Amino acid sequence: MSPIKEKPQLTEKPERKKAIKLSEAGVKVTREPDGNIEKSKINSAGSSKMKVRQVSAGEVGSTAGGGEFKAVRKYAMALVAARSYTEKGLRDKLESKQTYTEEQIADAIEYVKSFGYVSDEKYARYAAMSLYRRGYGKMRIMMYLVSKGISHDVMDGVDFSEMDFNESALKAAEKNRGKSREKLIRTLKNYGFATSEIIYALENMKSEDDGE
Numbered sequence: 001m002s003p004i005k006e007k008p009q010l011t012e013k014p015e016r017k018k019a020i021k022l023s024e025a026g027v028k029v030t031r032e033p034d035g036n037i038e039k040s041k042i043n044s045a046g047s048s049k050m051k052v053r054q055v056s057a058g059e060v061g062s063t064a065g066g067g068e069f070k071a072v073r074k075y076a077m078a079l080v081a082a083r084s085y086t087e088k089g090l091r092d093k094l095e096s097k098q099t100y101t102e103e104q105i106a107d108a109i110e111y112v113k114s115f116g117y118v119s120d121e122k123y124a125r126y127a128a129m130s131l132y133r134r135g136y137g138k139m140r141i142m143m144y145l146v147s148k149g150i151s152h153d154v155m156d157g158v159d160f161s162e163m164d165f166n167e168s169a170l171k172a173a174e175k176n177r178g179k180s181r182e183k184l185i186r187t188l189k190n191y192g193f194a195t196s197e198i199i200y201a202l203e204n205m206k207s208e209d210d211g212e
Helices: 015-024 057-062 066-082 087-096 102-113 120-133 138-147 152-156 165-175 181-190 195-204
Strands: 027-031 037-042 048-053
Touching: 066 087, 066 102, 087 102, 120 138, 120 152, 138 152, 165 181, 165 195, 181 195
Parallel strands: none
Antiparallel strands: 027 037, 037 048
16 A cells, blocks of 8 residues: 555535525525525515525535535545555444444545555555465465455456465474474464465475474
8 A cells, every 4th residue: 555645635615605605695595404505596675586406416415414524534544544454444444433324435435545545456465465474375365355355356366476385385384393293284274275285395394393
């Protein structure tokens, strides 16, 4: 994930300012039950001559609910600034607050993604390499990615070709030397190594540590 150089400035204007400007222009501002704003031009006698819809129903989220949307966006940006998230992970975190609507959460996720701060593809590549360096096998890595909500299509794009799992299995076996053969095999399976990789490790362990 690319570091955040500066936080984007949100420029949505509060609805109250719009209402004040309309009032100063001689426009009476009213609100319908669905949250839409209507304005009526007032003549010198104080009566309304015409009524024109100012905000459509589809625009309510960015006006009447603008403050709430802005708050969720800011919180989402703060989360990804602190650590890496998959799209699912970020969604779960926002939903755990139990104060945001699905529409607000979806908007915040798309907003953060637009800056490249959330990318399942990047997360999968970095996580796979990190787990490989920690000594885990391919199957364990893939299980981890699935648990984070990474799709199989995204996982197919992870390049495992430069990861030598035979050598990783051997290192893990050396690290767990002293265990019985059965326990060592179970340990290597828990690390996520394939049968062929486990056989390679057992056959290439130093003879003095093999216990045979």
